[in-house]
Amino acid sequence: MADRRFDAFVLFAEMRTGSNYLEDSLNALPDVTCHGEVYNPTFLGHHNRFELFGYDMDRREADPLGLLDAMIAQTDGLPGFRLFHDHDDRVVDRVLPDPRIAKVILTRNPLDSYVSRKIATATGQWLLKDAKNRRSAQIRFDADEFAELMERLAAFQDRLRRGLQVSGQAAFHIRYEDINDAEVLNGLAAFLGSEGRLDAASKTLKRQNPGDLSEKVENYAEMLAALREVDRFGLTASPEAEPARGAQVPGFVAHPTAGLLFLPVKGAPENAVIDWLAEIGGVGRDALLRKLTQKDLKQWMKDHPGYRSFTVLRHPARRAYASFCRFVLPDDRPAYAEPRKVMRQRYKLPIPDGAPGPGWTEAEQKAAFAAFLDFLKANLAGQTSVRIDPAWASQSAILQGMAQVVQPHHMIREEEMATALPDLARAAGVAEPPVPRAEAIPGGIPFAKVIDGKVEKAAINAYRRDYLGLGFGRWGKG
Numbered sequence: 325m326a327d328r329r330f331d332a333f334v335l336f337a338e339m340r341t342g343s344n345y346l347e348d349s350l351n352a353l354p355d356v357t358c359h360g361e362v363y364n365p366t367f368l369g370h371h372n373r374f375e376l377f378g379y380d381m382d383r384r385e386a387d388p389l390g391l392l393d394a395m396i397a398q399t400d401g402l403p404g405f406r407l408f409h410d411h412d413d414r415v416v417d418r419v420l421p422d423p424r425i426a427k428v429i430l431t432r433n434p435l436d437s438y439v440s441r442k443i444a445t446a447t448g449q450w451l452l453k454d455a456k457n458r459r460s461a462q463i464r465f466d467a468d469e470f471a472e473l474m475e476r477l478a479a480f481q482d483r484l485r486r487g488l489q490v491s492g493q494a495a496f497h498i499r500y501e502d503i504n505d506a507e508v509l510n511g512l513a514a515f516l517g518s519e520g521r522l523d524a525a526s527k528t529l530k531r532q533n534p535g536d537l538s539e540k541v542e543n544y545a546e547m548l549a550a551l552r553e554v555d556r557f558g559l560t561a562s563p564e565a566e567p568a569r570g571a572q573v574p575g576f577v578a579h580p581t582a583g584l585l586f587l588p589v590k591g592a593p594e595n596a597v598i599d600w601l602a603e604i605g606g607v608g609r610d611a612l613l614r615k616l617t618q619k620d621l622k623q624w625m626k627d628h629p630g631y632r633s634f635t636v637l638r639h640p641a642r643r644a645y646a647s648f649c650r651f652v653l654p655d656d657r658p659a660y661a662e663p664r665k666v667m668r669q670r671y672k673l674p675i676p677d678g679a680p681g682p683g684w685t686e687a688e689q690k691a692a693f694a695a696f697l698d699f700l701k702a703n704l705a706g707q708t709s710v711r712i713d714p715a716w717a718s719q720s721a722i723l724q725g726m727a728q729v730v731q732p733h734h735m736i737r738e739e740e741m742a743t744a745l746p747d748l749a750r751a752a753g754v755a756e757p758p759v760p761r762a763e764a765i766p767g768g769i770p771f772a773k774v775i776d777g778k779v780e781k782a783a784i785n786a787y788r789r790d791y792l793g794l795g796f797g798r799w800g801k802g
Contacts, residue, residue, distance in 0.1 A: 329517045332396050333358075333404035333426035334419050336484060338477060340440035341432040342500045343406050348526035349509055353518045355401035362395065362405040363388060363412040365666040365709055369405075385670050385709060388412050392419070402516055404428075409480035410662065412709035420487035426516055427493065429484065432500035434477060435551070438470055439463060439540050445658075462540060465547035471574055471615060472659060572714065572722075573729055578613040578624050581605055583631035583752045585624070587726050590714040591647040592638035593738050596763035600745060603758040618729060625730075632752045634734040635726070636741060637719055640787035641780055641799045642771055647715040648696045649767035655679045663710045671699045671708075689767075690774040697782035704786060720793045735794075738763075775799055 335350075335358065337343035347358040359376065360369035368376045368384065376384075377394040384391050392415065395403050404426075407415065419425045442463035488495055496515045502508040504525045513521060538544045577586040579601050586601060588594045602609040613624065625631060638646065651660050652667065655678050667673040673695045674688065700716055702708050714722065726732060736744045741760050749757035765771055780799050784791055791797075 328402060330402060330426040331424045332392070332419075333402060333428055333516055335404060335406045335428045335430060336408075336495075337406055337430040338408050338432075338437060340437040340444065341430050342503045343430055345526060346430060346498070346503045347406060348528050349503065349522060350404070350512075352522055352526060353513055353520040355520060356404065356513070356516060356518050357399050357401055358404045358406070359395060359399075360406060361408070361411070362391065363407060363415050363709060365411070365662050366669075381670060388414050388709065389418050402518065404516075409476055410711050413706060413711065414709070416483070417706075420484065421491045423491065423493055427484075427488065427495035428512065428515075429495045429497050430500070430503070431497070434474060435470075435537070436500075438473060439465075439537060443540060462542040464543050465541050465550070467547075467550035469659070470550075475572065475574065572725065573618055573621055574615045576614075576616055576621065576730075577601060578616065578621070578628075579604060580607055580611050580613055582749065582754050583628035584749065584754075585628075585631055585633040585730070587633060587635040587730070587732050589635055589637060589643075589719055589722050591643045591650070591716065592719070593636045593741065593763040596741070596761050597636055597745070600758060600760035604749060604754055621729070630752070632734060632748055633730050633732050634736055634745075634748055635723070635732045636736050636738060637794065638738045639799060640719070640790045640796055641775065641783035642738070642765070643719070644697060644700060644716065644783055644786065645693060645771050645774065646765045648693050649765055651713070651715045652696060653680060653692070653767065660713075660715075663713065666708075666710050667696070667699055671695070671702075673699065686769055686773050689769045690776075690779070693774050694779050694782060697779065697786050700786040701782070704789075718787055718789045720789045 335343060335346065337346075347360065350356050350358045360373075361367070362369050362376065363384070368374050368379070368381060374381050377391060377398050379387075379391045379394065395405070407419075420427075443461050446461040446463060484495075496512055498508060498512060506522050506524050509525060510521045537547075541547050575588055575590075577588065577598055578584070582604050584601060584604070586597055588597070598609065598612065601612055613620070616624070651657055652664055652673075653675060655661070655664065664675075668675060668677070673692060675692050676684075680688075699708070699710075703710055703712055703716070704718060706712075723732065723735070734744070734748055736748070741762075745760050746757040784798070
């Protein structure tokens with residue numbers, strides 16, 4: 325393959341899309357080698373492997389592109405690897421515009437992937453080589469968890485699509501249903517420039533969870549009801565075919581009668597504001613309009629001329645602490661399990677493997693939060709493999725995302741909520757608006773116990789964009 329078309333290939337996929345199976349088939353080609361999830365946050369290539377091409381986990385974190393170069397230089401034939409949405413963004417930025425790196429995009433019905441992932445988590449079985457060893461379980465569908473996953477997958481697929489479009493590249497698209505089709509696999513081999521062909525797909529791995537979804541999901545009827553609105557966008561199609569959702573619109577909260585539209589910022593006050601909206605007119609939380617589509621939002625806007633859209637901002641240092649206490653310190657949030665693990669292992673965040681016990685001290689809390697702020701600075705600068713999560717992305721960036729769909733008419737600071745929110749409601753025609761309650765930061769150790777000059781400086785360094793762009797002063801002075 326001296327005159328080969330590509331130097332390497334990247335298989336863009338997600339958990340439980342059949343990427344292990346497809347990799348196994350590709351490795352049956354004599355001149356192709358797929359090295360697995362080379363940029364998985366918790367291992368290198370494959371489970372329980374932590375060294376590859378002379379790179380350990382720390383060296384990979386410091387120099388991810390050096391590992392890519394080493395992989396290309398040291399692999400006989402065409403090298404490749406699998407890359408998921410929550411792997412290293414620096415690698416996506418490097419490979420996506422490069423026409424010398426072939427793009428293979430594997431997709432599966434996202435609902436099937438979600439259920440399969442939940443079953444694998446429950447059983448501990450992620451690969452199956454012998455059907456007699458199959459483990460089964462019924463899982464409970466969590467609508468909020470699934471919606472959050474869909475948002476992340478859609479955003480990543482949009483990023484891939486745009487990256488290919490602006491660089492004039494074509495990817496090889498393959499569905500989960502096609503990975504057992506030898507003709508399709510040989511088409512992929514031809515696309516990659518391989519001289520080999522396959523008589524059949526790999527038989528090493530077996531499908532782990534055959535059967536209908538109704539047999540796998542214990543709250544199946546509840547799941548169907550929850551998906552009824554989502555399915556209008558073609559949930560049964562592959563995620564790369566979904567329309568852009570933009571700006572986290574499903575997270576917006578609209579009042580059913582009053583012209584008030586809340587645009588929440590994760591880590592800033594959310595529940596207190598939602599409770600306040602629910603009190604207006606006595607409608608209650610369940611009546612508030614949530615999980616909106618862009619079509620729903622536009623209709624609501626038409627139905628409420630003169631509406632007021634607003635968001636509530638929190639001082640960056642206080643917001644960083646709220647996100648740390650809510651999403652990083654506890655171990656009961658599955659969506660944050662891998663980032664938390666990487667923070668502990670790669671960035672030496674001094675937090676326990678499980679939830680902090682009753683002996684956890686203020687000094688330990690302060691040290692852990694200070695380490696989180698150091699990580700945050702590198703993360704927001706794009707220097708880590710951990711995703712920039714909405715829970716700790718800068719509020720400036722979140723506001724820019726909102727503005728793609730709707731401009732927040734009012735940006736209210738947390739300390740002004742008690743007067744600003746009732747004033748806003750009166751401007752929207754609410755006669756006697758309630759007064760919102762303050763929203764405490766979760767956890768047993770108050771922010772005042774951890775803030776000092778060093779911690780404050782670290783917060784300023786991490787969130788300089790918010791301090792400058794949104795005009796926040798030092799803690800206690802603005």
